[in-house]
Amino acid sequence: MGFWLMKSEPDVFSVDDLQRQRTTSWEGVRNYQARNFMRDGMKRGDRAFLYHSSCAEPAVAGIMEICREAYPDPTQFDRRSKYYDAGSQPDQPRWLMVDVKFVRRLRRPVTLAELRADKRLASLPLLRRGNRLSLMPVSPAEWEAILALE
DNA sequence: GCCAACGTTGGC
DNA sequence: GCCAACGTTGGC
Numbered sequence: 001m002g003f004w005l006m007k008s009e010p011d012v013f014s015v016d017d018l019q020r021q022r023t024t025s026w027e028g029v030r031n032y033q034a035r036n037f038m039r040d041g042m043k044r045g046d047r048a049f050l051y052h053s054s055c056a057e058p059a060v061a062g063i064m065e066i067c068r069e070a071y072p073d074p075t076q077f078d079r080r081s082k083y084y085d086a087g088s089q090p091d092q093p094r095w096l097m098v099d100v101k102f103v104r105r106l107r108r109p110v111t112l113a114e115l116r117a118d119k120r121l122a123s124l125p126l127l128r129r130g131n132r133l134s135l136m137p138v139s140p141a142e143w144e145a146i147l148a149l150e
Numbered sequence: 151g152c153c154a155a156c157g158t159t160g161g162c
Numbered sequence: 163g164c165c166a167a168c169g170t171t172g173g174c
Binding site: 053130 | 158159160161
């Protein structure tokens, strides 16, 4: 089983929203490296942390499960969507998404500051300076280390 | 293929 | 709102 971390701005989509909806399509990934992780790495049953970014207290907030593997993101073909991509051809979609389902909230949010303070997480891409990946793999050891902080 | 300009991300 | 860092674009 693989482990991941996926960023979301809570103003747009938060752990509260996921808990309410139970499941959601992870639309709007428009970065090739992140897309490749979804396409080549994410498998049904994998677990992912939901991380709140661009907010007052950036933190890992919840746990999700990948419930559908990568498939074309329809928003790339929707002219009214902010994720519309005129360069993507319907017979050769450029962007993919996965579906995720709510597993549980963390007992309390584990903040970015707490993650930074933990030596075991030193190589987590999230903590690297200037990192802009919206979705990244987490090693089993890192997964456990983060859970130990909640 | 290089690289400057531009747009976006995301912590603070 | 600021700004550093990075990815993308497009002229050459």
